[in-house]
Amino acid sequence: MTQTWSRARIWALIGYAVAAAAMFAAPLYLSDFRLNLLAKFLAFAIVALGLDLIWGYTGILSLGHGVFFGLGGYAMAMHLKLQASGGRMPDFMDWSGLTALPAFWKPFESLGFAFLAGLLIPGVLALILGYVTFRNRIRGVYFTILTQALVIIATTLLIGQQAYTGGTNGITGYSKIAGQSISSPDTKQMLYWVTAIFLVVAFVLCRFLVKSRFGKVLRAIRDGENRVRFIGYNPALYQMTAFAISGVLAGLAGMLFVLHVGIISPSMLGIVPSIEMVLWVAIGGRGTLIGAVLGAVLMNGAKSEISAQYPDAWTFIMGALFIVVVVFLPGGVTGLVERLKFRKRSVSEHEQEAVRHPAV
Amino acid sequence: MKKKKMSIHRTALLMLVLAVGLAACGTSKDEPASTTEGGTTAATGGDTIKVGILHSLSGTMSISEVSVKDAEMMAIEEINAKGGVLGKQIEPVIEDGASDWPTFAEKARKLLSENKVATVFGGWTSASRKAMLPVFEELNGLLWYPVQYEGLESSPNIFYTGATTNQQIVPAVTWLLENRGKKFYLLGSDYVFPRTANKIIKEQLKAEGGELVGEEYTPLGHTDYSTIITKIKEAKPDVVFNTLNGDSNVAFFKQLKDAGITSKDLTTLSVSVAEEEIRGIGADVLTGHLAAWNYYETTDTPQNKTFVENYKKKYGNDRVTADPIEAGYDAVYLWAAAVEKAGSTDVAKVKEAAKGLEWDAPEGKVKIDGATQHLYKTVRIGEVQSGGMFKELWNSGEPVKPDPYLKGYTWAATLSVGN
Numbered sequence: 001m002t003q004t005w006s007r008a009r010i011w012a013l014i015g016y017a018v019a020a021a022a023m024f025a026a027p028l029y030l031s032d033f034r035l036n037l038l039a040k041f042l043a044f045a046i047v048a049l050g051l052d053l054i055w056g057y058t059g060i061l062s063l064g065h066g067v068f069f070g071l072g073g074y075a076m077a078m079h080l081k082l083q084a085s086g087g088r089m090p091d092f093m094d095w096s097g098l099t100a101l102p103a104f105w106k107p108f109e110s111l112g113f114a115f116l117a118g119l120l121i122p123g124v125l126a127l128i129l130g131y132v133t134f135r136n137r138i139r140g141v142y143f144t145i146l147t148q149a150l151v152i153i154a155t156t157l158l159i160g161q162q163a164y165t166g167g168t169n170g171i172t173g174y175s176k177i178a179g180q181s182i183s184s185p186d187t188k189q190m191l192y193w194v195t196a197i198f199l200v201v202a203f204v205l206c207r208f209l210v211k212s213r214f215g216k217v218l219r220a221i222r223d224g225e226n227r228v229r230f231i232g233y234n235p236a237l238y239q240m241t242a243f244a245i246s247g248v249l250a251g252l253a254g255m256l257f258v259l260h261v262g263i264i265s266p267s268m269l270g271i272v273p274s275i276e277m278v279l280w281v282a283i284g285g286r287g288t289l290i291g292a293v294l295g296a297v298l299m300n301g302a303k304s305e306i307s308a309q310y311p312d313a314w315t316f317i318m319g320a321l322f323i324v325v326v327v328f329l330p331g332g333v334t335g336l337v338e339r340l341k342f343r344k345r346s347v348s349e350h351e352q353e354a355v356r357h358p359a360v
Numbered sequence: 361m362k363k364k365k366m367s368i369h370r371t372a373l374l375m376l377v378l379a380v381g382l383a384a385c386g387t388s389k390d391e392p393a394s395t396t397e398g399g400t401t402a403a404t405g406g407d408t409i410k411v412g413i414l415h416s417l418s419g420t421m422s423i424s425e426v427s428v429k430d431a432e433m434m435a436i437e438e439i440n441a442k443g444g445v446l447g448k449q450i451e452p453v454i455e456d457g458a459s460d461w462p463t464f465a466e467k468a469r470k471l472l473s474e475n476k477v478a479t480v481f482g483g484w485t486s487a488s489r490k491a492m493l494p495v496f497e498e499l500n501g502l503l504w505y506p507v508q509y510e511g512l513e514s515s516p517n518i519f520y521t522g523a524t525t526n527q528q529i530v531p532a533v534t535w536l537l538e539n540r541g542k543k544f545y546l547l548g549s550d551y552v553f554p555r556t557a558n559k560i561i562k563e564q565l566k567a568e569g570g571e572l573v574g575e576e577y578t579p580l581g582h583t584d585y586s587t588i589i590t591k592i593k594e595a596k597p598d599v600v601f602n603t604l605n606g607d608s609n610v611a612f613f614k615q616l617k618d619a620g621i622t623s624k625d626l627t628t629l630s631v632s633v634a635e636e637e638i639r640g641i642g643a644d645v646l647t648g649h650l651a652a653w654n655y656y657e658t659t660d661t662p663q664n665k666t667f668v669e670n671y672k673k674k675y676g677n678d679r680v681t682a683d684p685i686e687a688g689y690d691a692v693y694l695w696a697a698a699v700e701k702a703g704s705t706d707v708a709k710v711k712e713a714a715k716g717l718e719w720d721a722p723e724g725k726v727k728i729d730g731a732t733q734h735l736y737k738t739v740r741i742g743e744v745q746s747g748g749m750f751k752e753l754w755n756s757g758e759p760v761k762p763d764p765y766l767k768g769y770t771w772a773a774t775l776s777v778g779n
Contacts, residue, residue, distance in 0.1 A: 033473040037466070095512050095556055095775070156579065159550060168551035168580070169487040170461060173494050183498040263491045265461045308470065311456040315418045 023196050027189045036260055039192040041300045042199045043256035048280045048292035049199075049206050050249030055278065056286035057210055058242050059222030060139070063274050064147025067154045068122035068247040070269030072254030074158075074165070075121060077264040078105060079114035080174035080182070091173070096163035105164075111178055118255040119248050126247025130240035137236075139225070151271050158266040170265025177259065188260075195256045199293070202249055206289050209245070218242055283325050285334030294333055408451035409444070409705060411436070411695075412471035414482030414492075419459025420581075420606065425484045427636060428506055428688040429454070430675055432481045435692035438670070445696045446703065453477055461491035468492045472501040478705035479504065481691050484684070486510060486552050493518065502707050504691035507684045508631065508653070510556035511764040512775070517707070519714065520734045521687040521694065521726075523654050526763040529557050531739045532629055532652035533564050533601070535754055540627040541598020543573045547588065547612070548603035550577040557603050557631070560766065560775060567771030573597045578604070583611035589619050592626075602630040609633055613645045623648025629741075634682035635748065643748035653683040654737040655723035656750040664722035680748070681722075690721045690735075694728065725759055734762030 023042070027035055047069055054060045081090045082105065089101050107113045129150065133143055158165045165171070180187045209215050220228045221235045228235050258264050267273070276299075284295020302321070307314040329336045413432055415425035436450045444450055453475045455467040464483065471477045472495070479502040483489045486509050496503045496517040508523040536544075544565055548554025558575060565572055573595040576588050585608075592600060604612055609630070616628075629650040635657050638646055657668055657680055667689065671681050694717060699705050702713035715730030727736040736759035742750030766772035 031474070033469055036469065040466075092552075095510075095552075095559070097559060159579070162550075162552065162555055167555070168485075169490045172461075172465075172490050183494075261462050261465060262494050263462050263465050265487060265491070267460055268462060304466070304470075307456050307458070308467075311417055311454045314456065315458075 020200065023199075024193065026196075027192060032185055032188065035192055036188060037301075037304055038297075039188075039195050039260045040257060041297045042192075042195045043253045043260060044277070044280065044300055045293040045296040046199055046202045046253035046256070047250045047277050048284065048296040049202050049289060050246035050253075051277055051281050052286055052289060052292035053206055053209065053218075053249075054239075054242050054246045055281060056288070056292070057215060057222060058218040058239060060239060060243065061144045061278065062147045062243070062246070063144050063271070063278060064150040065246070065250050065277050066269040066271075066274035067147075067150050068126060068250035069254040069257070069273075069277070070154065070158075070264065070266070071122045071125065072118040072251030073258045073264035073268060074171070074254075075108070075114050075118035075251070076255040076258045077171040077174075078108040079111055080177065080258065081171050082109050083177070084173055084175040090166075090171075092166045092169065092171075093163055096167070098163045102164055115255065118251050120251075122251030122254075123244050123248040127240055127244040130236075130243040134236040134239040134243075147274075148271060151269060151274050154269050155266045158269065166265075168266060170263055170267075172263035172265075174262055182259070182262075191256075191259050195260070198252060198256060202252070203289060203293065206249075210289070214238070214241075279322065281332075283322070283329075283332050285332030285336075288334045291332055291334035298333070408449045409446070409699075410451045410453055410475055410477045412468075412475065412477040412480035412482065413452050413454045414457055414464065414467055414471060414480055415484065416459040416488075417454075417456040421457075421459040421484055421488075423640075424606075424636065424684070425457075427679070427682070427685050428484065431671065431681070431685045431689040432692050434671060434674055435689045439692065439696050445699045446705075450696070457482065457488055461485075461487045464488040465491045465495050468495045468501070468503070469499070472496070472499045478502070478699070479695050479707075479710070481506070481688060481695075483507070489518070500707055502695075502710060504688075504695060506688035506691050508687075510553045511560075511766065512556065514732045514734070514764050516711070516733070518733060519691065519694070519728070520732075520762075520764075521691045522684060523737055523739075524732075524734055524762050524764040525557065525560055526766060526768070527654060527737045527739055527760050528631055528652050529560060530564060530766070530769070531756060531760070532631070532741060533561055533570070534568065535741055536599050536601075536627070536629060537565075537568055537570050542570050543595075543597045543599070544570055545574040545576075545592055545595055545597035545600045546572070546603070547576050547578075547592075547600055549580050549582070549605040549608055551580060551605075553632075554603035554605075558601075560772065561601060563771050563775060564769075567769075578608060580605060580608070582608050585612045585615045586619075588612075589615055589621070593619075593621075598627060600626060600628040602628050603632060604630070605632050609637060610641045613641055613649070617645050623650075634684070635680040635750070636682045636685070638744060638748045639680060643744065643746055646744040646748075647746050649744050650741060650753070651744070651750065652739065652741050653750075654740060655683045655686045655721075656740065656742050656752065657681045658742075658749050658751070659723055659740070661720075661722060661724050663720050667722040686722050690719065690723075690726060693721075694719055694726075694735075698728075727759060729762050732762050732764055734764060735759075736761055 026038055030038060047065060051065055054062060089098065133146060159168050174182050176182055177187065217228065217233060217238050221238060225235050280295040280299050281292045283299055285291030303318060306317050310317060331338060413429055415429045416422045417426060433452060436452055439445065440449050453471060455471060457464040457467060468480060471480055481504045483492060483505045484507050489505050492503060493515050497515060501517060503518045504521060505518055506521050508528050511525040546558045546561060548558060554577065562572060574591060574597065627650060629652060631652055633651050634653060668681050672679060697719060698710045698714040698717055702709040714728045716728060718725060718727045724738050729736060738759050739756040740752050741754045742752050745751050766775060
């Protein structure tokens with residue numbers, strides 16, 4: 001038994017190593033455009049990990065992760081826009097009637113500040129939201145509705161405060177990051193690797209969390225919150241923490257997204273992207289970290305590819321795909337794998353049985 | 361138990377590797393280097409010249425943008441039927457911007473770097489243009505943008521075939537002040553075009569003796585205008601200058617009519633309501649209301665007669681032509697003419713050849729202004745008739761020189777960024 005266990009473990013390690021190698025070597029075999037796309041998908045995979053942590057492991061469905069993603073994105077976008085404006089006020093403020101740079105924009109001149117803000121603002125917001133909801137035992141569908149409300153508040157605010165946020169257009173038109181031209185192939189490759197490293201770090205962190213005692217409590221909360229409470233744990237504390245970590249990961253993903261895509265707009269915080277993020281996790285297979293990563297990469301790859309091939313009909317094809325997965329693969333891609341393995345094993349056990357007891 | 365779990369991991373990882381491979385398929389690093397100094401060569405490599413068409417074919421903007429795509433496709437077919445450009449057929453590569461600005465940026469990048477198109481025709485909202493702009497500047501591509509917009513922009517990589525403010529809004533305000541009254545009420549959707557437009561209008565009102573009696577913004581997609589109509593009644597303006605977009609127009613005009621206010625009681629002038637939108641709102645509700653554009657389906661030129669005839673023959677008699685549709689059609693012809701003149705699809709050469717290029721468009725003569733890459737366009741104020749078509753009340757007589765930064769207006773000094 002121990003032998004098969006360690007063999008399986010070796011296989012898993014080899015698998016991860018191959019996947020990581022394929023990911024890190026991507027600049028060698030992908031064109032600049034494809035690399036840019038993959039970088040974006042890897043950024044999405046980071047949000048998916050965070051979502052999986054709270055939905056797959058803790059049983060909290062958030063349809064508001066676009067907000068945390070967007071806040072990270074805006075933090076980075078503000079920095080990049082200031083860099084591109086070269087000490088002057090960003091163009092959209094000028095045409096929206098501002099005469100001086102608002103005070104809250106100034107610290108974003110520093111990349112370090114912007115980076116920290118991109119992690120902490122979503123994290124703290126998630127913590128506050130988690131505090132007021134979980135402590136008051138608001139959960140299930142009520143919590144989900146609240147997260148949707150958060151999305152509407154955030155987009156309305158961003159669109160309404162055009163002079164400070166760029167309005168519907170969002171913030172775009174960047175030139176430099178850390179002194180380097182953001183559009184040069186070298187910088188892009190570097191940013192790709194940065195994204196890949198962050199994904200690995202996020203993955204390892206999440207894996208560590210779900211394997212730890214903390215992760216066990218999360219799963220216990222998912223399966224029976226009241227029991228956990230009776231045992232003496234405070235579920236709210238665990239839920240808040242998981243939600244905040246998830247928010248931080250979304251913020252990180254948003255920052256990386258902006259670096260690769262070159263624009264952030266309120267539409268990225270909207271209801272549709274927030275739901276899409278959950279769909280990636282659902283399709284990849286919730287409750288398995290690798291499923292979340294796979295879901296984000298596969299679904300976005302499919303979206304890019306199908307929309308290029310069938311520009312008139314791709315939305316229908318994607319819709320059909322979702323329905324097929326939800327109806328026939330409730331456990332997502334990883335769930336399918338599990339089912340196949342299960343069937344294979346039970347068949348072979350059956351056969352063995354038949355051999356041992358041949359029909360008379 | 362453990363074993364089962366591990367195999368999940370193994371297979372899942374295999375799929376991850378596959379996924380990465382999938383992203384790689386169809387591409388390789390040894391594709392011919394696409395760009396020589398300053399221009400695309402691959403676009404002209406074969407027997408065809410590839411061009412990109414990038415509009416929203418899904419999502420909220422598709423209702424407007426699909427018609428522009430149709431007009432561009434028609435222009436391409438017409439040019440191909442006459443032998444194409446530089447003796448080659450034009451091959452359109454269609455992409456869906458999906459009413460989502462980052463998608464516009466992604467697809468623009470794809471068209472330029474993967475399909476190596478010679479040029480792209482696309483966009484509708486300012487947000488989509490602003491999202492694509494850095495991509496075109498970075499990859500030195502060429503974008504033809506067909507919709508009237510808020511000005512204050514001139515990218516070296518974009519040709520603007522719709523009106524800028526001094527070819528639509530500014531002359532409309534002047535005309536209204538002279539013909540309909542001094543008291544203005546500004547109503548718009550809450551995004552960059554209405555806000556910028558109204559900023560300009562407010563300066564102009566101050567300078568030309570108008571009076572601002574109210575200013576309201578509603579979120580995109582807003583449909584309840586009863587409060588605003590009450591406010592309008594109280595403010596008693598002579599003119600409502602309407603920069604609402606999309607569905608909001610349906611709600612606003614229907615509720616205005618229900619409130620018993622007709623075009624006889626109150627002048628409204630819209631800058632985002634064209635023939636296509638009238639079809640959606642219903643001509644009965646809009647009869648007598650005004651709009652400012654550069655082109656109407658009823659514009660009386662021989663070119664327009666053929667254009668409208670062909671468009672209806674191709675896409676159905678119930679379809680209408682409108683300003684952005686015509687501007688999209690113009691864009692394809694102007695690009696083709698510039699390429700013929702340049703003898704190449706090289707971006708720098710096409711831009712050079714495009715300077716001062718003239719063309720008899722359905723709207724009348726248009727000319728490319730080399731300095732701003734905008735068009736000289738005739739301004740037209742029209743009144744909606746019961747059949748849903750416009751009757752022209754006034755036009756500028758000749759094409760107006762584009763002035764995106766309003767440098768020719770002293771009152772606009774505080775607005776312009778100075779580029």
